Amino acid sequence: MQANLRHMLLAVRDLVKRFPGAERPVLDGISLDVEGGEIVALTGESGSGKSTLLHVVAGLEPADIGHVLIDGQDLTEMDDRGRAALRRSDIGIVFQQFNLIPSLSVARNLAFQARLAGRAEEAQLDALALRLGLTDHLAKYPEELSGGQQQRVAIGRAVAGGPRLLMADEPTGNLDEATGDTVMDLLVSLARTEGTALLVATHSQRLAARADRRLHLSRGRLA
Amino acid sequence: MxxxxxxxxxxxxxxxxxxxxxxxxxxxxxxxxxxxxxxxxxxxxxxxxxxxxxxxGGGVSALTAPAAAPIPVETYVALRRAGWLVSPVIDGWIEGDRGRVRLLGVDPFTLPEASPAAGSLDTDDLAGLVAAGGDMLADPVTAGRLSAFGDRVVPREGLASGLVLTDLTVAAELTGQQGYSRLLIDPVQPLRQAPLDEAAPDLALSEPQTADDLGxxxxxxxxxxxxxxxxxxxxxxxxxxxxxxxxxxxxxxxxxxxxxxxxxxxxxxxxxxxxxxxxxxxxxxxxxxxxxxxxxxxxxxxxxxxxxxxxxxxxxxxxxxxxxxxxxxxxxxxxxxxxxxxxxxxxxxxxxxxxxxxxxxAMVSGRAIRSQLLLAGLCLALACLALVAGGGLAGGFVLLGGVLLAAALALPAVLSGLVALAGRSARTALSEWFWADTRQQLPGLSLALMALMLALSANIGVGTMVSSFRQTFTGWLDQRLVSDLYVSARDDAEGGRLRTFLEARAEGVLPIWNTEGDILGAPTEIYGMADHPIYARTWPLLASLPETWARMGRGGGVLVNEQLARREDLSPGDLLDLPGGFRDEILGVYSDYGNPLGQVVIPLQVLTDRYPEAERTDFGVLVGDGGTDDLRRALEGEFGLPADAMTDQAALKAFSLSIFERTFAVTGALNVLTLGVAGVAILTSLLTLASMRLPQLAPLWALGLTRGRLARIEFLRALVLAALTFVLSVPVGLGLAWILLAVINVEAFGWRLPMFVYPLQWLWLGLLSLAAAALAGLWPAVQLARRPPADLIRVFTHER
Structure with missing residues (x-):
């Protein structure tokens, strides 16, 4: 099985995750593949396990059973340090709450993960800021930005380091429809230009329709 | 509801x-x-x-002799014959198990009923008091310190602590005093008496002493x-x-x-x-x-x-x-x-x-920090005003409080500036975040850091004061205690014989004769100084006129201690009025640490000429190398002097230093306790912040920093802030030390001490503050390192 999975950017096999005290597993035997540059939308009701799946795939939460391989490296066999290193270098995450670092300026937030991964290049960051429409806001702090602007910074931070896999958990959940469309446009276009795989969890069928592929999650299983 | x-x-x-x-x-x-x-x-x-x-004597007035000289028995008898109901009192000291104990000898038969001593005595006590080898009454604790007196000591509740009450004759025997210390005047007097100034022209009427005097x-x-x-x-x-x-x-x-x-x-x-x-x-x-x-x-x-x-x-x-x-x-x-x-x-x-x-x-905005800085400026201005215009001990404490408060209030702003400066030189993303985040944490930690600064500054200030005091005091003792042996005779006659004996056997004999009198309205000690070259070599003069010692030798002036000089604003060249209508030029001012009273030194011959009543019982003896023990034995054999009548220099120094050490043991203990409390303050603040930190730390964890690494960073932050606070505390502490030495001490005790700095003490204190911060920071850091990922994930999924 391992040999077959090597060519996939992300391969999830028979993933089970159960929270203590819960009647049934939140993830119940999930298997999925994502190729490099592919955009996959993950839809489902609240509590269907979308966020948990993203968290396990990002190595934020351990799986009980199953395997998660990113570019052939099995996350489930790594220790905390190994998973953290993989997140720094190969994974970009965009959260619903933006989760920017309030003590750093927009410019520094934007460059943060790229610098952690040792891949920050001034010219590339400038170009990214221009593309995200943040050039005039680089000296500001997150609290001075609107929700849409903050989410653009969060997207910029996630893609600046050149990750292979980008994950977004309800990236437009805190934004109005128009702003949400703009943010989704950006996310999709950046993923396409950079050739990054994008796994996006969303309630919105409209946003999901823009993905290459849609996966529906219900009661911890892929429908 | x-x-x-x-x-x-x-x-x-x-x-x-x-x-x-x-x-x-x-x-x-x-x-x-x-x-x-x-x-x-x-x-x-x-x-x-x-x-x-x-x-x-409670509310009872008393008659006393000038210069605290004993009142002759004849004077007492004359007053009784003149119709005055007076009662004699001998007031002295005896040696207890742990230091001296005050001894009060009274005549139970003439004691005024209004006096508290009379109230302390029962009729049953009288027989025991006046019997041969009479009783000594003391409160139970004091009685426990008088084992040398055996069964004579009778514990009695209600007596003042540290005081022994006994019969007059017993007191005379134990203290060796001739005459009486004072005569209590019964408030109820017969109608016809000779006026007091006729019956006892040499005595002065003194009003009852109150607790305020000692207070x-x-x-x-x-x-x-x-x-x-x-x-x-x-x-x-x-x-x-x-x-x-x-x-x-x-x-x-x-x-x-x-x-x-x-x-x-x-x-x-x-x-x-x-x-x-x-x-x-x-x-x-x-x-x-x-x-x-x-x-x-x-x-x-x-x-x-x-x-x-x-x-x-x-x-x-x-x-x-x-x-x-x-x-x-x-x-x-x-x-x-x-x-x-x-x-x-x-x-x-x-x-x-x-x-x-x-x-x-706990977080306050940058605007609040600026307001705090403004308040700090006001406190500093108030402190400066107290220094320039204020006076007295209260003014000194306003200065002290103002400086401490200003420093504490300004601390968050100063730390913020320093952290911003450090942030500018940061090169990596993590170090940039570290400094930026530290700056953001400052408001939340400011209370604890202010507490730490107060504790550290107080430690440095008091530590510098105590050490400066110790260094000065030790040096001063070496100068001041010039004699090898100090000997006390039981009376003036024995003193005369003792002097003759000593002069034949020692390199030098320096009489330590003194009396007391009012100078510029305050009780002052007046000492006689022999004309001996050792004084010129060792006496610690702070200011003097040319040829001071030559002029002292010629009997042409006086020396005053620093307390008197500062209190009365005296300096060399001024004229000083002495009891008996004498007026002399001040030739010099000397340091006299540990003495709460003003003191004047005049040539010995001048003392005996002007104040013949001065006690002539004490002598300092310059023995020379190794002869102290021999001389002591010779004195014991020849005069039968008790051991406590002879004190060698080393014992006296040790005694003085032990008083000194115990004095500052109290402040030392309070210092350590205050630092401990500040440590607890840091711990609680860090714990407070730790619960609010998750939303700020979780994204970093998600971006690829392990919990362990984040915990180490948080721990390091506590150390860095404690270290910066310590560095800023040093100048504040030194300022505090200067205020204590140059302002508070002068106002409180009347002397000023030179200030010395002790960087090794700072180093030790710095390590101590880092240890306190490390102890305080360890638990929150360990908690963070062990935090389940689910707690961190909740930051991204729930509204917090």
């Missing part, structure tokens, strides 16, 4: 017992240090009052203790503020829900106040008990200090009064109210639908 709401509020503490312990501990520590110091002060003042009551002398010492108690109390309140702030922060959503369910803001604030009041009473009671332990352990050192410095007798035991308990509880409640006022005000103003999202309660 009240019960339900209170139960909901209190359920918070059931789920977080450690937080409750922190709150109680902070308040208990604050109360303990404050009430401990108050207990010491109250006990000392009670002893002064009791002693002054008996020694001063004034020791006020500065107690004021110092009170200042320390207040400082510790303030530091303790920082902990309470942190703990209350955390509890309010964590219950923000509960408050919102309760308000939404119809609980009025007033009821909520009222119930929170009741909740805090319950804690304040519990913590206050614990604090009072701790304070009792602190006071009981420090009181022996305080008693030794007061005995050594001021001859004030305070026994090393504590009695607790209901007023003290009550004041401890009141101060605990007031402290809680002060620390929680801000939080309660915010709850009162919180709209029912306020977001449950945490806003760091």
């Amino acid at each position: 009240i019960r339900t709401v209170l139960s909901a509020l209190l359920s918070h503490w059931r789920r977080r017992p450690f937080q409750l312990v922190t709150l109680i501990l902070g308040l208990a520590l604050a109360t303990a240090l404050w009430s401990g110091v108050q207990a010491i002060n109250a006990e000392a003042r009670k002893s002064y009052a009791a002693a002054a009551d008996v020694l001063g 004034r002398l020791t006020d500065s010492f107690h004021l110092n203790l009170t200042a320390f108690g207040l400082l510790s109390f303030a530091v303790g309140l920082f902990i309470v503020n942190g703990a209350v702030g955390l509890a309010f922060e964590q219950r923000r959503s509960v408050f919102r829900t309760l308000r939404a369910l119809g609980v009025p803001a007033g009821t909520l604030v009222g119930l929170l106040t009741i909740e805090l009041l319950i804690f304040a009473v519990i913590a206050g009671a614990i604090g009072i008990l701790l304070g009792y332990i602190i006071a009981a352990s420090l009181l022996p050192d305080v008693a030794a200090t007061l005995r050594g410095l001021y001859d004030a007798s305070v026994e090393g035991t504590l009695t607790l009064s209901p007023a003290w308990w009550l004041s401890g509880l009141v101060i605990a409640c007031l402290g809680t109210a002060l620390a929680a006022a801000g939080g309660l005000l915010r709850v009162a103003r919180m709209p029912p639908l306020a977001p449950a999202r945490p806003r760091a309660w």
